Amino acid sequence: MSLKPTSPGPGARSARAASRAGRPALPEGVSPLTVNRLSVYLRSLRQLLEQGVRRISSQQLGRAFHLSPTQIRKDLAQFGEFGVRGQGYDVATLADHLSALLQVDRTHRLVIVGMGNLGTALARFPAFNTGSFVVVAGFDSDPAKIGGRVGPVTVHAIEELPEVARRTGAEMAILAVPAAAAPAAFRSLAEAGIVAVLNFAPVTLPPLPGCRVKNVDLRIQLEELAFFRTAAAEPPDPPV
């Protein structure tokens, strides 16, 4: 193969904080917007891989997946030199680099707190149970649910969280409880050593020391869409 991607080592010299620690790419200083896009790039590369595409330029990638070529290069450059000038990127190699960067080259164990509609669905959700993520336990306050199984997991009482988290080695969590219960549940998670939480409860949880949160109230996404909904349906402005 004519592509010789440089090792992350020398190329990563622009990741200032990282080089200091001698590890790939320290999270601090990287924008969540960038990380989100890296994840989209990886998703796209995986699709190319399935199609047997071996090499691609930022421009082709942009056309195929509605991305900006400049931004792709800028984003990647933050972490190393993964391409070859004049040639583009090796799909498999770049996918590997991104997997390592995003930490999806290993398995993350998740617990789900709140086994209502959404929690239950997420326990069975393929995207949360493939490759790098596995749901290892569920928690609920309803005694009727405790001890039962939902999809692949057993439902526990929230009091068991510290013990179950330790035993299973869980380090991430999905929070899908009602708003009123969310702050306390979140504190329990942080205390149990969970370091990252995807929060579906309709409250903004600020991060706790040692525990990052991403708040994704789905109703808010729907309301955002409702706001913009008219624009499309309307006749264009008359010319001035």
Added chain:
Amino acid sequence: MSLKPTSPGPGARSARAASRAGRPALPEGVSPLTVNRLSVYLRSLRQLLEQGVRRISSQQLGRAFHLSPTQIRKDLAQFGEFGVRGQGYDVATLADHLSALLQVDRTHRLVIVGMGNLGTALARFPAFNTGSFVVVAGFDSDPAKIGGRVGPVTVHAIEELPEVARRTGAEMAILAVPAAAAPAAFRSLAEAGIVAVLNFAPVTLPPLPGCRVKNVDLRIQLEELAFFRTAAAEPPDPPV
């Protein structure tokens, strides 16, 4: 009441496009980031309303819900003068204004395309079936599911989409099909007159004329979190 919020009319003079059309706040020119926050403000105000709080300043609102007071005022100012200098905002009135702005003062009918794990859960999801949103129909390609019921809705074949959409008056949709099926399903939705789609499929769907999309691949949210997951767990950098 000592609060006399001005009508949207004169106050909305900074919403340039809107005043031109003589309607409240035209979507164009408003950032999705702003709209998302408006939705968070509304959620917060509703909570205050339940607690019986009648009046609040941007600063109090910020403290209570982890928001920036300056940003609250800036965001609101885009659409009118909803507060009273020296006094703050009337909770109920501001909530009403925001509801109107976000179009959640009326009911939006949703269809769900793809009745797998996630689609099924969302059909029953309270946040998608309360107040301003109702799920009115489901669609799936699996003949075994067609004709059946899921929570509140009947499952139809995708071919029936135009007819069902017309009959129910649906104007928004949730897309929860596999990646490969998403683009075609999205086109069908746009053709059936759906004007806004919340897309959970792991592909980026670019907007179609007359139909807006919000792409919210949940796995990507999880991967973003995985990237940052180490930061918290690590010992702080040694002092230089």
Added chain:
DNA sequence: TAGATTGTTAATCGATTAACAATC
């Protein structure tokens, strides 16, 4: 070498924050 495409620097654009005059 000529053509292509990267990595990077500079220019633009947009969003957030700070500061303050207007005013209840």
Added chain:
DNA sequence: TAGATTGTTAATCGATTAACAATC
């Protein structure tokens, strides 16, 4: 009037885009 808090303008910060030199 004095105190408070808005709406708004100006300053800062960050993110995206354009342009191009480096180089395969």
